Amino acid sequence: MSSFNGPGLYIHVPFCRRICPYCDFSVLTGDRSWQSRYVRHLLLEIDLSTGSGWPDLIHEPPRQPFDTIYFGGGTPSMLRPEDLGTILAALRDQLPVRDDAWLFLEANPEDVTLEAATTWRQMGFRTISLGVQSFAEQHLSFLGRQHTPRTARQSLDNAISAGFDTVAMDLIYGLPGQTPTDWRRDLDAALAAQPHHLSCYQLTVHPRTPFGFRRQRGELAEMENDEQAELFLMTHRLLEEGGLPGYEVSSFAAGPEHHSLHNQKYWTHTPYLGLGPSAHSFAQRRRWWNPRKIKAWMAPLAEGRSPIESGEELGLQSLVLESLMLGLRTYAGVDFDTLPGGTGQRLWEENEATIDRLVERGLATAERSCLRPTLRGLAIADTVARSLDLDCLREESP
Amino acid sequence: MDSIRNFCIIAHIDHGKSTLADRLIQSCGAVEERQFRDQILDSMDIERERGITIKSNTVTLLYDSPDGNRYTLNLIDTPGHVDFSHEVRRSLMSCEGALLLVDASQGVEAQTVANLYLALEYDLEILPLINKIDLPSADVEHAREEISEDLGLDPYEAVLCSAKRGTGIEDVLEAVIHKLPPPTGDPRAQLQALIFDAQYDPYRGVVMICRVKEGRLRPGQRIRLMHSDKEYQVEEVGYLQLRRVKTDELAAGSVGYVIAGIKTVRDIAIGDTITDAESPADEPLPGYKEAKPVVFSSIYPMSTDDYEDLTTALDKLALNDAALTFEKDSSAALGFGFRCGFLGLLHLDVVQERLKREYDLALILSAPSVRYQITLNSGEEIAVDNPTLYPDPSQIDSATEPYIKASIMMPERYIGVVMELCREKRGLNTTFNYLAVGRVELTAELPLAEVLFDFYDKLKTVTQGYGSFDYEMLDYRSTDLVKVDILVNGEPVDALSQLVHRDMARARAMRYCERLEETIPRQQFKIAIQGAIGGQIIARTTINAYRKDVTAKCYGGDITRKRKLLEKQREGKKRMKVVGSVEIPQSAFMAVLRSDDKK
Known part of the structure; x- marks a missing residue:
C-alpha cells in the first residue's frame, strides 16, 4: 500500500437526518433542496480549484496527484447516487486525481440497502465506513441513532455482499453506565459481523452539544477515568484476539491492507485538500479551513470567491509536536529520524531522561530512533506527548 | 485656630465610615458632583472592592456654617482593620475629636469598642453618630442603649444620620464645629509636627502627611526628623483637598502635606516628629512605635522568569507601604523569591492582591508563619x-x-x-x-x-x-515546636514545610496531604504524599497513576484544534513545579496554603 503516499482529498457532506447529541461536527438536517444547493456550491468550489487543486497560498503545489477521496460528514450516504456521481466526475475532471484513487464513503446503516451498496461499489468506492456506534438498543437510543441493531447487522451484510475492499465500522464506547460486559457484547457482535476495519471511539462530551449541556446541568456523568482505561485496554486486547489488531488509539484492522489510507495522511503530514463546509486542508506546513456553517461557506462561493476562512503556518515546534502527538497514537510510534526539519536526533538527546523514564515505567519502548508506545502508553498518549520537551525547537522558523 | 477642627471617624467595618466621609466631602463642595466617585477616600481598587480602608487618607474641607463663619475641617480617615492599628494610632494622635459611628441596625460592635478605647487613650472628644437610620431594621433606641451601656457615652448627644441617603449630614457638620474642640498649640513655639501618613509621588518623592502641633512649617525650611535624625529641606507644603493645594505655611493646629525631596517612604518613619533643624524642639512627640511585622510568608513568582518583575514590584510597593518588609529567599521547589513580613493576614492579602493586579504577577505564597x-x-x-x-x-x-x-x-x-x-x-x-x-x-x-x-x-x-x-x-x-515537612514521592517540598505546635502536627500534615491529593493531577505513575516530622511519617495519602489520557478522535484533518489544546496543556505544565519528577500545579500550592476549609 506504500504506493498511496500522494495527497488526499476530503469532501465534507454536512447532512444528517438527525443530529446526534454527542456530535460537534459541522452538520445540519437539511431537506433535498439544501442538498442540491450544497452540491451546486461544492461544484463551484471544485471549479475554483481547477488545475492543481491547491489554492494560491500553496505556491509549490504537491506534484503527485490525489490518490484518496474521502466522503465524510455528516452523512454522505444521504446524498443521492447521482449527486455523488456528479461530484466524483467533477473531481476527476478538474483536479489531478489518480485513476485508481481509493474512494471512501461514510454511511449510516439505515441507508445501506444492498441496492445502494452495489451502486456505490459500482461508482468505484472501495471502503465503506458504517456508523453503527452500538449493537445495543438502549445505547443506540442514548446516542440518538436512528437505526436498530438489526439494521446495523443487515447493513454490514449488504456492504460485504456488495464487494467492498474494506468494510469498516464505527463503534462508540465509554457511555455513562456502560459495563465491561455491555461493551464486550458489542465487540463480540462487531467481530461476528466480520468487518475489515473497526474504529472504536470513546465518547467525548464536547461543550455546546446536547450532551455537553446535559453534563453542565449535572444530568450526564462521564465515565470514571479508571473505568475508561479498563474499557480501553480491554478493547485492544479483545480485538487483537478476535483478529482485528489495533494500529492506532481507535483503529483496528484485519490486516495492513485495511488500514485507513486516508487517516494515515492526517497522521503523517501528507498533504490533503478538504472541500465543503468546515473541511481542513494541509500542505507545506500550512493548514487552512473552510467556515463551519454552510451559509458562510456558500456565500463566497456564490460570488466566485474561495471559501477559506482562516489558516496557519506551522512553526517547526508545532509541526514536531503534531508529529509526536499523532505518532504516539499509533502502534508504530514515532521514528525520530523522520521528524520534520531533521530535528529528531537533537530532540531525542534533549529528552533522553524522559524517554528512559517512559521505558522504565512500561509506557513505551525505545529502539534506535523509534519511540513506540506500549498499550498502557497508548492509553495516555496525550500525557506522553506532553512529557517531551520541545523547547530546543522554539526559536527556529520553519 | 479656633476655626480648625481635626477629627477622624471611627467605626466597625461596614458601618458606613467611607460613605459618611464621602457625604461630608460632598456637602462641603470639595468636589464637583459629576466628578464624584463613591468612597473617594478609599482610592485603591482593593479598598473599593472590599469596602474597607487600608491606607488612610486625609482631606481638608472648608465648611461655611450657618453661624456665618468658615471652618477648616481636617477629616483624617483611618484604616478600618486591626492589622493597621499602628496607622490608626497615628491618625488618632493628629485629631482632637472623633466621630464614632454606630450602625443603627447592628449596634455597637467589637471594633467600635476597641477603637473607642484607643480614641480615649489619646484624649479625643467623642461624638457618637447613629448611622443607617433609613434601614428598615434600624433600631435607634437600641443603638442608644448600647452607646450608653457599652461605650459609656451620652446617648442623647448622638446625631442621627443616614450617610447613604445624605440625611442629617448638616447636623453632623454642626456637631463637629460645636462639640469637638479646636486644636491648641503655639505657632511661635518650636516646630513639632507629627508624620501620620505618607504617600509616594513618582515625580516628587515622598509626600509626608502631618499634623503640626507647635510652630510652623514653611518651604525652604531646614527640617530634622527627630527619630531617624535625618535632615531635609522643605520644598513645598500645602493642604490635601482631594488633590494637593500649595500654601505658604502650615501653622500649629493644621493638617497638611510636606514635600522635602525624600526618595522613599523607607527613609521616614510614620510617627516620627518633624522639627526645625536650626532650632529644634526639645523632645519628639510621644507615641512613636515602630510598625513590626508579625506575619511572614515567602512569595515566589509562578514563573521563574518573573523574578525580576517581582523584585521591581516589591520595591515599588515598598515606596508606599513602609510596613512591608522583604528579603531574598529561595526554595528548591519554587526557585527565587522573597521572605516578606506583614502586619497581619489582611496586610498580606492586600500586598498579594496588589502584586497580582497592579503588576500582573502570578504568585505562590508559602504558609504564613509567625516569628519564633x-x-x-x-x-x-x-x-x-x-x-x-x-x-x-x-x-x-x-x-x-x-x-x-x-x-x-x-x-x-x-x-x-x-x-x-x-x-x-x-x-x-x-x-x-x-x-x-x-x-x-x-x-x-x-x-x-x-x-x-x-x-x-x-x-x-x-x-x-x-x-x-x-x-x-x-x-x-x-x-513545643516541630517542623512538619511534606514529601512528594519521598522528596520534601520545602515551600510547604511548616513550624507547628506538636499537638497540631498530625492534623495539619493530614490536611496538607489531602489537599495535595485533591489538587495534584494524576500522572503517569503513582504518587505518595507524606507528612513527616524529621524521619517520622505522620500522615500519608496517594494519588493513583493516570491511566487514560488520549482523545478519541483526530478527525477531518482538524489537527490544529487538538494541537492547540496540547500546546495549552504544555504551557500549563511549564507553570507547574516539578518535585521528585512529580508535576505540582500552582493550584496545589494555593489549595494547601489556603487557610479556609472548603470541604
Whole structure:
C-alpha cells in the first residue's frame, strides 16, 4: 500500500437526518433542496480549484496527484447516487486525481440497502465506513441513532455482499453506565459481523452539544477515568484476539491492507485538500479551513470567491509536536529520524531522561530512533506527548 | 485656630465610615458632583472592592456654617482593620475629636469598642453618630442603649444620620464645629509636627502627611526628623483637598502635606516628629512605635522568569507601604523569591492582591508563619520565621511563640462554639462578659500562629458571620515546636514545610496531604504524599497513576484544534513545579496554603 503516499482529498457532506447529541461536527438536517444547493456550491468550489487543486497560498503545489477521496460528514450516504456521481466526475475532471484513487464513503446503516451498496461499489468506492456506534438498543437510543441493531447487522451484510475492499465500522464506547460486559457484547457482535476495519471511539462530551449541556446541568456523568482505561485496554486486547489488531488509539484492522489510507495522511503530514463546509486542508506546513456553517461557506462561493476562512503556518515546534502527538497514537510510534526539519536526533538527546523514564515505567519502548508506545502508553498518549520537551525547537522558523 | 477642627471617624467595618466621609466631602463642595466617585477616600481598587480602608487618607474641607463663619475641617480617615492599628494610632494622635459611628441596625460592635478605647487613650472628644437610620431594621433606641451601656457615652448627644441617603449630614457638620474642640498649640513655639501618613509621588518623592502641633512649617525650611535624625529641606507644603493645594505655611493646629525631596517612604518613619533643624524642639512627640511585622510568608513568582518583575514590584510597593518588609529567599521547589513580613493576614492579602493586579504577577505564597524565638543549647537565641531556617531539633533548647489577646464579640448564643474554637486553637485564660442583653465579649489568649491558620474563617462559620474579632499582641510564651515537612514521592517540598505546635502536627500534615491529593493531577505513575516530622511519617495519602489520557478522535484533518489544546496543556505544565519528577500545579500550592476549609 506504500504506493498511496500522494495527497488526499476530503469532501465534507454536512447532512444528517438527525443530529446526534454527542456530535460537534459541522452538520445540519437539511431537506433535498439544501442538498442540491450544497452540491451546486461544492461544484463551484471544485471549479475554483481547477488545475492543481491547491489554492494560491500553496505556491509549490504537491506534484503527485490525489490518490484518496474521502466522503465524510455528516452523512454522505444521504446524498443521492447521482449527486455523488456528479461530484466524483467533477473531481476527476478538474483536479489531478489518480485513476485508481481509493474512494471512501461514510454511511449510516439505515441507508445501506444492498441496492445502494452495489451502486456505490459500482461508482468505484472501495471502503465503506458504517456508523453503527452500538449493537445495543438502549445505547443506540442514548446516542440518538436512528437505526436498530438489526439494521446495523443487515447493513454490514449488504456492504460485504456488495464487494467492498474494506468494510469498516464505527463503534462508540465509554457511555455513562456502560459495563465491561455491555461493551464486550458489542465487540463480540462487531467481530461476528466480520468487518475489515473497526474504529472504536470513546465518547467525548464536547461543550455546546446536547450532551455537553446535559453534563453542565449535572444530568450526564462521564465515565470514571479508571473505568475508561479498563474499557480501553480491554478493547485492544479483545480485538487483537478476535483478529482485528489495533494500529492506532481507535483503529483496528484485519490486516495492513485495511488500514485507513486516508487517516494515515492526517497522521503523517501528507498533504490533503478538504472541500465543503468546515473541511481542513494541509500542505507545506500550512493548514487552512473552510467556515463551519454552510451559509458562510456558500456565500463566497456564490460570488466566485474561495471559501477559506482562516489558516496557519506551522512553526517547526508545532509541526514536531503534531508529529509526536499523532505518532504516539499509533502502534508504530514515532521514528525520530523522520521528524520534520531533521530535528529528531537533537530532540531525542534533549529528552533522553524522559524517554528512559517512559521505558522504565512500561509506557513505551525505545529502539534506535523509534519511540513506540506500549498499550498502557497508548492509553495516555496525550500525557506522553506532553512529557517531551520541545523547547530546543522554539526559536527556529520553519 | 479656633476655626480648625481635626477629627477622624471611627467605626466597625461596614458601618458606613467611607460613605459618611464621602457625604461630608460632598456637602462641603470639595468636589464637583459629576466628578464624584463613591468612597473617594478609599482610592485603591482593593479598598473599593472590599469596602474597607487600608491606607488612610486625609482631606481638608472648608465648611461655611450657618453661624456665618468658615471652618477648616481636617477629616483624617483611618484604616478600618486591626492589622493597621499602628496607622490608626497615628491618625488618632493628629485629631482632637472623633466621630464614632454606630450602625443603627447592628449596634455597637467589637471594633467600635476597641477603637473607642484607643480614641480615649489619646484624649479625643467623642461624638457618637447613629448611622443607617433609613434601614428598615434600624433600631435607634437600641443603638442608644448600647452607646450608653457599652461605650459609656451620652446617648442623647448622638446625631442621627443616614450617610447613604445624605440625611442629617448638616447636623453632623454642626456637631463637629460645636462639640469637638479646636486644636491648641503655639505657632511661635518650636516646630513639632507629627508624620501620620505618607504617600509616594513618582515625580516628587515622598509626600509626608502631618499634623503640626507647635510652630510652623514653611518651604525652604531646614527640617530634622527627630527619630531617624535625618535632615531635609522643605520644598513645598500645602493642604490635601482631594488633590494637593500649595500654601505658604502650615501653622500649629493644621493638617497638611510636606514635600522635602525624600526618595522613599523607607527613609521616614510614620510617627516620627518633624522639627526645625536650626532650632529644634526639645523632645519628639510621644507615641512613636515602630510598625513590626508579625506575619511572614515567602512569595515566589509562578514563573521563574518573573523574578525580576517581582523584585521591581516589591520595591515599588515598598515606596508606599513602609510596613512591608522583604528579603531574598529561595526554595528548591519554587526557585527565587522573597521572605516578606506583614502586619497581619489582611496586610498580606492586600500586598498579594496588589502584586497580582497592579503588576500582573502570578504568585505562590508559602504558609504564613509567625516569628519564633528559639534558644539553642549553646545559649544563643535566634528568631526564626522561615521553616527552612529552622535549626536541627537536637540543637534546640527551648522555643517561644507570640501570643495575642483576642477579643471576640458575638450574640450570646454562639458563646459555646466560640469557646470551643478557642480551646481547639490552644487558647488560654478565656473569659467572657455579658455586655448588654444578648451580647457577649470573650477574651482569650491565643497563639498567633493558630490565628493565622483558619481562625477567622472558622470564627465566621461558627458564628454565622455575627462574631467580630480584634486582637493585640501580648507576649512570647514557651511552646513545643516541630517542623512538619511534606514529601512528594519521598522528596520534601520545602515551600510547604511548616513550624507547628506538636499537638497540631498530625492534623495539619493530614490536611496538607489531602489537599495535595485533591489538587495534584494524576500522572503517569503513582504518587505518595507524606507528612513527616524529621524521619517520622505522620500522615500519608496517594494519588493513583493516570491511566487514560488520549482523545478519541483526530478527525477531518482538524489537527490544529487538538494541537492547540496540547500546546495549552504544555504551557500549563511549564507553570507547574516539578518535585521528585512529580508535576505540582500552582493550584496545589494555593489549595494547601489556603487557610479556609472548603470541604
